[in-house]
Amino acid sequence: MWVFEPSNVAKFAETSAIFDDHRGAVIAAFVLATALIVGRFAATWGPVRVDRAVLKWELSGSASRHRPLRRRLAVAVGCAVMADVAIHGALSLLVPESATILLALGGAFGLIAVCAAYIAQLLGDRSVGARGFPRFGRLSPERLHQRTFAPRDGFAAAVGLGISMMDASWIADARITRWQRHTASKSGRLHRTAEGAFVRMDLRRLRRHPEAVVRWLCWTAVGIAVSILVDFHAVPLLISTLAVWSAGVATAGGLTSVSDPVLARSFGVSDRYLRRWHCVVPTIATLVSAAAVAAASSVSLFACAFLIVGTIMSVLRRATRPPLPFDAPMVIEPLMTGAAFQPTLLSAQLRGLLLAVVVGVVAGALG
Structure with a gap:
């Protein structure tokens, strides 16, 4: 870990004069941009997701789905927070004097981002005719629809293939396939x-x-x-x-x-x-x-x-x-x-x- 010591990092990269003159604004922009990225990934992946086998054999009975879905929600929240903290940790290598503040901001905004993605998912699945923001008692994962916590988009398999094969083209193909299932394209006149x-x-x-x-x-x-x-x-x-x-x-x-x-x-x-x-x-x-x-x-x-x-x-x-x-x-x-x-x-x-x-x-x- 000696490579990540501030003295060793400074041998390869340092903050510029513009960064030092506008440090507060740069850090604020970095924190907001990172939160948007984490929130976007959480919304794309889905903060609560299970595969089709788990849906069929564990969540299709009469028992409550609250506990298994809540456990997976906790895992997703933890991963999002840790990812945001890790990104802020990379910036803290350049500004070690602000490392504590950056890591704290990363954890807080990562939590806010994944919670916003979960609430958006919950609002998208609310029953027809429901109005207003759901009360705290209605934020249970049990109210989610299976189309969002067990989608048939093949995205999980594509991510697994992308990691094992070290090639992101699988994820790009899955993204296009999922878009085609939710969007009707119209033909137009070509040249x-x-x-x-x-x-x-x-x-x-x-x-x-x-x-x-x-x-x-x-x-x-x-x-x-x-x-x-x-x-x-x-x-x-x-x-x-x-x-x-x-x-x-x-x-x-x-x-x-x-x-x-x-x-x-x-x-x-x-x-x-x-x-x-x-x-x-x-x-x-x-x-x-x-x-x-x-x-x-x-x-x-x-x-x-x-x-x-x-x-x-x-x-x-x-x-x-x-x-x-x-x-x-x-x-x-x-x-x-x-x-x-x-x-x-x-x-x-x-x-x-x-x-x-x-x-x-x-x-x-x-x-």
């Missing part, structure tokens, strides 16, 4: 030319999924804030570059989805032509994000150009990766650990991300 149709399809996708635009804005804001508020003594642009990469990937859903050749055949164009026009929206989004981060970082013109071009290439490389080869041959490392791994699968999972890391390191050296 007569294939080029205009492809670009408009991507824009319509972003309009139907505003969460992608929100994630793009949030990652761009993170990159700008890190560049302004933190002075890194080593690899100064690495964190900001990864934020730009994440922002670009958030808008590349259309490019990711065209791996299926059905679209190309329906328009009568080649796969390369199809992907070329689906690159327009993520390229522009990454360009804007990278330019904003480069301007906030005050890097040289050459480093700015390298950052923009490199992040665009890494985003497009990530979005155009083929399906992951989970059946790739395994190799056993005989020297150190004896662990088995799949080199082909690992290289596919790192496609785009590794390039973004290299771009961040080199751009920081050029800046």
Whole structure:
């Protein structure tokens, strides 16, 4: 744990002069932003959630569901509070003199965020005709509907696969599937030319999924804030570059989805032509994000150009990766650990991300 001592952390990163001049406002904004993120995750996941087997064998009888649901609610509250405290703990490494206050604020606002998500879930399940805010006696988890504490969205399985496979694309697919089950999409008139149709399809996708635009804005804001508020003594642009990469990937859903050749055949164009026009929206989004981060970082013109071009290439490389080869041959490392791994699968999972890391390191050296 000696790595996290304030003297050792200061060798790699310190707060900037702007952070020190506006410390109170920066900390307040950080606390509120973290609470919103934790609350959003709690609302998306559901502060009370069980799988279908538990619902069928434990919660479908005549006995009260209050105790098992209350126990799972307590676990969710504890996880949310600990996650918020851990995020504030990362900031306290930079400002160790305010560590106690930051950890206390993290725990308090994490609790408020998950409680707000639970109350929103409860209000969404209240009986038809009920009015006003429920009284304290009606806040029992027993009043929740099974559609919210045992949803058929496959999100839990996707999260499990994302953790075990170390790939977040499972979660993205589950998010789109759940959106499709709750939203009826309408067809509209497309452009007569294939080029205009492809670009408009991507824009319509972003309009139907505003969460992608929100994630793009949030990652761009993170990159700008890190560049302004933190002075890194080593690899100064690495964190900001990864934020730009994440922002670009958030808008590349259309490019990711065209791996299926059905679209190309329906328009009568080649796969390369199809992907070329689906690159327009993520390229522009990454360009804007990278330019904003480069301007906030005050890097040289050459480093700015390298950052923009490199992040665009890494985003497009990530979005155009083929399906992951989970059946790739395994190799056993005989020297150190004896662990088995799949080199082909690992290289596919790192496609785009590794390039973004290299771009961040080199751009920081050029800046």
